[in-house]
Amino acid sequence: MLRFDDLQLFVRAADLGSLSAAARVMDMSAAVASAALKRIEQQLGVRLLARSTRSLRLTAEGEGFLQYARGALSQLDEGRRLLASGQDHVSGVLQLSAPSDFGRNLLLPWLDEFQREHPQLNVRLLLGDRIADLFRQPVDIALRYGEPEDSSLVALPVAPDNRRVLCAAPSYLARHGEPRHLEELAQHNCLLFMLGSRVHDHWSFQDAKREISLTVSGDRFSDDADVVRRWAVAGVGIAYKSWLDVSADVLAGRLQLLLPELLGERTPLNLLCAHRAQLSKPINLLREMLVARCGKLSAQLPERRGTTQ
Structure with missing residues (x-):
C-alpha cells in the first residue's frame, strides 16, 4: 500500500x-x-x-x-x-443510554431543548437500568449512577455529589405517620428496586458520627427505577432514591423528605464511553449541559438540619 x-x-x-x-x-x-x-x-x-x-x-x-x-x-x-x-458543527447521530427514571423525567425534556439548539443532530435514546455494554450495544455513551465496575471505560463526572434521599408522599405519611428514627422504617412499607437478580433492601446512611445500615422490607419491588418513584408518589410506601430522580417531586410537594438529618448513600452520575476518541463535539456539549442542569438541581437539595442522637 x-x-x-x-x-x-x-x-x-x-x-x-x-x-x-x-x-x-x-x-x-x-x-x-x-x-x-x-x-x-x-x-x-x-x-x-x-x-x-x-x-x-x-x-x-x-x-x-x-x-x-x-x-x-x-x-x-x-x-x-x-x-x-x-x-x-453539531450534527450527525448521537446514540446514548440512560437510567429509566432519570431518562424519562429529566433527560427527555433536556434533550428536546438540546435538539432545538442543534437541529441537525439526531438522537437515539435507549432507556433502562441495566448497565449498557458499550462494546456491543449501538450506543456511543451511557449515563449511569454509581462508580463504573469496568475500569477500562472512560468515566466523566456529571453529578459527582448526588446522593440518595429517603422520601414518601404526604398521603402515605398522613395514613402511617412520619418515621422519626431510622429504626422505625421496619414498621413501614419500603419500596424496593431490583437490578438483575439482586433486590436492594440494604439501605445505608451516615450521621455526624457513624455509618448506619439496616435491612428493610416491603410488599413490592421493580427492576424499573421509575416505577419505584411512581409508587412513592402514589402514596404506597417509602422510597430511597437518587435526589436527581425525585427532586422535581420534592420541590413540587408530591414527595416529602424524611429524616433529613441523615446523609444518604453517594450515587454519582457519570458519563461513560469506551474510548476518549468518542468524545465528539455533540457529546462534550451535551455533557456541559448535563453538568449545569444537574448542578442546579443538586444545589436545591435541602441541607441536613442536624444529627441523630
Missing part, C-alpha cells in the same frame, strides 16, 4: 525539480527522502524520476502517475477538511 507521505514527497519533488529541495520542505533528511522515493518506485514497479547528480526529471511513467498522485492527495485533503468541518 502506498504511503501518504511518500506520495507527498514524489509530488513535491516533481514540482520543485529537486529531491533534496522536497526533503527540506518536508523537514526530512536527503537519505530518508531517497529511501521514500525508492520505496514508492518498488511498489509501483516503475521508475518515476530520472536522477543525476545535478538534475531530476519525470520519466514517462512518472508524468502519467503524477496526475493520479495529485488527485489522491487532493481527495485526502478534502476528506480531512470534511472531518474538521464535522467537528466544528
Whole structure:
C-alpha cells in the first residue's frame, strides 16, 4: 500500500525539480527522502524520476502517475477538511443510554431543548437500568449512577455529589405517620428496586458520627427505577432514591423528605464511553449541559438540619 507521505514527497519533488529541495520542505533528511522515493518506485514497479547528480526529471511513467498522485492527495485533503468541518458543527447521530427514571423525567425534556439548539443532530435514546455494554450495544455513551465496575471505560463526572434521599408522599405519611428514627422504617412499607437478580433492601446512611445500615422490607419491588418513584408518589410506601430522580417531586410537594438529618448513600452520575476518541463535539456539549442542569438541581437539595442522637 502506498504511503501518504511518500506520495507527498514524489509530488513535491516533481514540482520543485529537486529531491533534496522536497526533503527540506518536508523537514526530512536527503537519505530518508531517497529511501521514500525508492520505496514508492518498488511498489509501483516503475521508475518515476530520472536522477543525476545535478538534475531530476519525470520519466514517462512518472508524468502519467503524477496526475493520479495529485488527485489522491487532493481527495485526502478534502476528506480531512470534511472531518474538521464535522467537528466544528453539531450534527450527525448521537446514540446514548440512560437510567429509566432519570431518562424519562429529566433527560427527555433536556434533550428536546438540546435538539432545538442543534437541529441537525439526531438522537437515539435507549432507556433502562441495566448497565449498557458499550462494546456491543449501538450506543456511543451511557449515563449511569454509581462508580463504573469496568475500569477500562472512560468515566466523566456529571453529578459527582448526588446522593440518595429517603422520601414518601404526604398521603402515605398522613395514613402511617412520619418515621422519626431510622429504626422505625421496619414498621413501614419500603419500596424496593431490583437490578438483575439482586433486590436492594440494604439501605445505608451516615450521621455526624457513624455509618448506619439496616435491612428493610416491603410488599413490592421493580427492576424499573421509575416505577419505584411512581409508587412513592402514589402514596404506597417509602422510597430511597437518587435526589436527581425525585427532586422535581420534592420541590413540587408530591414527595416529602424524611429524616433529613441523615446523609444518604453517594450515587454519582457519570458519563461513560469506551474510548476518549468518542468524545465528539455533540457529546462534550451535551455533557456541559448535563453538568449545569444537574448542578442546579443538586444545589436545591435541602441541607441536613442536624444529627441523630
